[in-house]
Amino acid sequence: MSNIRDLILSEGVISIRDDCKGCDDCVKVCPNNAITVNGLGTKHVIDPAKCLSCGQCLITCPFGRIEDKSMVQEVKEALAGNKVVVVQEAPAVRAGLGEAFGLETGTDVEGRMIAALQQLGFDHVYDTVFGADMTIMEEGHELIGRLMRDMGVPGYETVEGKIPQFTSCCPGWVRYAELNYPDMLEHLSTAKSPMMMQAAVTKTYGAQQLGVDPADMFSVAVMPCTSKKYEASRPEFISSGYRDIDAVITTRELAQMIEEAGIDFDSLTPDEPESLLGMGSGAGVIFGNTGGVMEAALRTAYAALSGEELETFEITAVRGDDAVRSATVTIPLSDEWKAVAGVERLDLNVAIVSGSQNVTSVMEEVAAGTSPYHFIEVMNCPGGCVNGGGQPINHEIL
Ligand code: SF4
Ligand code: SF4
Ligand code: SF4
Incomplete structure (x- = not known):
């Protein structure tokens, strides 16, 4: 068992076979420019130091020339x-x-x-x-803690982590962040x-x-x-x-x-x-689509802060197909939270990023201190896990 794990940690999960046709299709979908091109028609090579192991190249290769390490x-x-x-x-x-x-x-x-x-x-x-339900509970309450600390609410002074809070459930996105934004990891949720x-x-x-x-x-x-x-x-x-x-x-x-x-x-x-x-719960099931993690965690935060369930129609703005989507969710605070936070309601600005490579503009705002967002979901694969690198493939050419 240790051999395959060591191999995965040193080489990554994904590799290109020697009979690669050099067609370049995989290069176009790689979110982290991890594929070295030696010329059209020649074998391409994955750089393990850059690879996210996401498999988007694997499910895209029209010739089935990319493999994942098997356990x-x-x-x-x-x-x-x-x-x-x-x-x-x-x-x-x-x-x-x-x-x-x-x-x-x-x-x-x-x-x-x-x-x-x-x-x-x-x-x-x-x-x-x-x-998934445990992740949602952790992420939702972690978000509440960070928000309350930034609002100066007593009792939250020692909460760690920064706003905006990013989701951390996608290992492709986590590795992308580690490789490209090592100074901003305090923005990621600590939830597994x-x-x-x-x-x-x-x-x-x-x-x-x-x-x-x-x-x-x-x-x-x-x-x-x-x-x-x-x-x-x-x-x-x-x-x-x-x-x-x-x-x-x-x-x-x-x-x-x-x-x-x-x-x-x-x-x-x-x-x-x-x-x-x-x-x-039903909340955990929607993790498979982009927007699902955000919706589930927001529902948890909404219920904890307002004492009410969030109506479906109020949050549909965070579902959809655009690479970056945003919405504002107004949470009316319960009497208990009003007394603690000193405000009537919270207006939460949220964003959803589909595809790690589409996070650039969002991260630039965060780095500049101008981000309007409180909570940001990033899923590496376009559309989320339903289109993940381990799903069935129908190659047209093999
Ligand atoms: S898509 Fe497949 S055949 Fe084309 S360059 Fe990539 S690995 Fe090679
Ligand atoms: S597994 Fe993902 S990150 Fe690695 S080479 Fe393929 S598309 Fe790029
Ligand atoms: S979006 Fe889902 S399938 Fe794709 S890398 Fe992240 S966790 Fe894996």
């Missing part, structure tokens, strides 16, 4: 061994997996996917939506991503509830994202004293495992995730 073998060995093998599945996977089995893109196949995971031999199947949040709880509280020593637990995540393989390999994620995640497989790789095992996906009887860590 499938480690998963198969764990399934054949004596450890308790747990798996979490992300919301965007259930919307993408059906495509690999000929269903219309976006068809929700969660029930059949859970049945397939059970047939593959996973001992416990959990829904990453539980982790849903995958890492869930993984930390699974090997601590979850292992305790199951009566399993975390040393005897093997934790797998099925993700729409190749960058999650990089995130899970980062050395800081060891909450239980052991790796929070032992292996990440993509939607594509799960589809391959199901096919290889001879499971007839269409005829599976749908099942449900387990309840220990499997329950989640």
Whole structure:
């Protein structure tokens, strides 16, 4: 296991094969100019020092000449061994997996996917939506703390982090920020991503509830994202004293495992995730689309500050297709918060950036101290995780 992780940390997740045709299509979609061009028609090369492991090049290459490092073998060995093998599945996977089995893109196949995971031999199947809810709670309350500190509200003086607060759930964006804006990392939320949040709880509280020593637990995540393989390999994620995640497989790789095992996906009887860590709110499910994280965290902040639920129509401005979108959300404060904050309401300016490379103008404003925003979501992949680098691909040419 350590070999693949070491390789991922030193080389990144994504590499271009020797039979690359040098067509340049991958270069056009790379958000961090990580692909070296040696001339049209010659093999292109990825610079690991710049690569975000996002896989946007991989799903774009019309010839299928880009690969991601695989942890499938480690998963198969764990399934054949004596450890308790747990798996979490992300919301965007259930919307993408059906495509690999000929269903219309976006068809929700969660029930059949859970049945397939059970047939593959996973001992416990959990829904990453539980982790997403924890991320939302953390991010929402972290935002409230930073806002109150900046308003001079007593009791918040020691809160750390800067406004505007950026989301931190996308490892592609986090790496982009680390590489391009190392002096501005205090603006990022300190909340773990849903995958890492869930993984930390699974090997601590979850292992305790199951009566399993975390040393005897093997934790797998099925993700729409190749960058999650990089995130899970980062050395800081060891909450239980052991790796929070032992292996990440993509939607594509799960589809391959199901096919290889001879499971007839269409005829599976749908099942449900387990309840220990499997329950989640609707808010966590919308993490898969750009604007989803923002909407979910804002709903948390709105409910905490006003004591009321945010009506759907008031926040639809943050959903959409533009690369940078913004909105103002007015939060009427509850009597309790009015007394604490000394104002009747908060006008929160929020922005959503789809594609890390589109963050430049927003960051320039932040650096200049002229940003009008309080909260900014950045997702590396255009449209969010539903279009992640680990989703099924339909190559026209192979
Ligand atoms: S898109 Fe594929 S074939 Fe074209 S340059 Fe990139 S890796 Fe090579
Ligand atoms: S994985 Fe992402 S960052 Fe790396 S070369 Fe491909 S498109 Fe660029
Ligand atoms: S947008 Fe989603 S799929 Fe793309 S890099 Fe970020 S977390 Fe991964």
